[in-house]
Amino acid sequence: MAKRILITGAAGFLGSHLSDRFIKEGFEVIGMDNLITGDMKNIAHLLNHQNFEFFNYDVTQFVHVRGELDYILHFASPASPIDYLKIPIQTLKVGSLGIWHLLGLAKEKNARILIASTSEVYGDPLVHPQTEDYYGNVNTICPRGVYDEAKRFQESMTMAYHRFHGVDTRIARIFNTYGPRMRLNDGRVIPAFIGQALRGQDLTVFGDGSQTRSFCYVDDQVEGIYRLLLSDYTDPVNIGNPDEITIKDFAEEIIKLTNTTQKIIYEPLPADDPMQRQPDITRAKEILGWEPKVSRQEGMKITYEYFKGLTEEELFKSEHKDFSRHIKR
Template identity: 80%
Template sequence: MAKRVLITGAAGFLGSHLCDKFIANGFYVIGMDNLITGDLKNIEHLFGLENFEFHHHDVTKFVHIGGDLDYILHFASPASPIDYLKIPIQTLKVGSLGTHNLLGLAKEKDARILIASTSEVYGDPLVHPQSEEYFGNVNTISPRGVYDEAKRFQESITMAYHRFHRLETRIVRIFNTYGPRMRLNDGRVIPAFIGQALRGENLTIFGDGSQTRSFCYVDDQIDGIYKLLFSDYTNPINIGNPHEITIKEFAQEIVNLTGTNQKMIFKELPQDDPKQRKPDITKAKNILNWEPKVSREEGMKKTYEYFKALSPQELEKKEHKDFSNHIRK
């Protein structure tokens, strides 16, 4: 009989790819999403399958799943600046109440649960690269603190359940991930730049462009998460690509990739925006035997082809990245 897995945030970017991964490996997948930021088109190809079902539900409310449950992957959360600046309370609630509900469900079902944390727990880091031993530099009361602190609390309550209830838990700290099914112009760097390039707009860079990011292609990220779930490692672990690049350099790569000739325009950096982001993946290499395989050149080509195939209506549907109320004065 197929093992049963619940994936929250199933209609989102990473959640939908996780559904595909577990379906392909013979699991019975229960997808759950309240569709605040998720999109059913990401999983509509699964609806006719016998080993997939979908629950339209908000995990901040009581979660009930009938029958046995072997695994839970909690990926329900806004994950872009546009989202968590627009819906800050929901962001805090899904990281706290939602996580508490799912940990309780895992305890009831005697299921192993993997929690999706983030590199944002490191805040604007004072050490580089960021290893799992670094405690972070987070402003708890800044606008983006609603996301950072929700994830930090999520890790704390997960480890409390692990220690007090002896629950089987796993925590993945996800660094910037990209690929097909990202929302165009959702406030993250890659879809924002590609969307602007496809519309013939100038590329907007916040700050002077010297801040860095390290981008991991979605297939590599999903593979790392999958390996972590079935490992024996219970402390948080970084999954990301350590190949670092400045935002300004990356903007030029987008111009070269799209064959456009956009100018770069510079705006003030949002408050507490990280200046450097690069994962130390030593633990992932040694414990999970994992490291990224897809080069940025290869991954960006696939991502660009996905966005280029969008309809004109989808391309023009902008989600403006307006941080004007959150700039450090």
């Protein structure tokens, strides 16, 4: 009999790719998303699949799933600065009430649960590269603190259920991930730069561009998450690509990739924006036998082709199709 897995945030960027992977592996996938930031077009190709069903539901409410359940992936959360600055209360609630309800469901069903944490738990790091043993440098009351603290609380709640109730848990600390199905207008570096290039706009770099990021292609990220879920390891694991680059150098790479003539313009750096991001993936290598395979150059070509294939309407304004007949409420 096929294993059953619940994926929250299934209509989002990562959630939709995870849904694809688990369908491919022969799982019965239950997708759940309240569509506050997710998009049904990301899973439109799965809606008629016999092993996929979708529920339009907010996990900050009580969560119930009929029948047996083997695994839960909790990926429901705004994940971009534009989103969590626009909906700060919902961001905090999905990282507190949402994880509480899903941990309760995991306990009830005797299911293994993996939560999507983030490199943002490290804040503006004083340790470089960041290891899982580093506790972080986070401003709890800054605007972006709603996301950082939601994820930090989510980790604490997960470990509490693991230790007190014996729930089988996994924690993935996800670093910057990119690929097809990202939203152009979500405020993250890659879609922002590519969107500006395709619209003929200058590329906006915040600060002087010396801050660094490390970008992991989505297929590599999904592979790491898949291996972590099926492993026996319960402490947090960094999943990311340690190939570090400054934002200024990355903007220049985008200009070269897109063959555009735009220039780079500079704007003030947002408050508490981390200056360095680079995962130490020693633990993932040793525990999971995992490391990224797709180079930034290769992954960016695929991602650029995806965005280049968008219609003019999609490029300037998101398109929302009616998939209501497929949604269970």
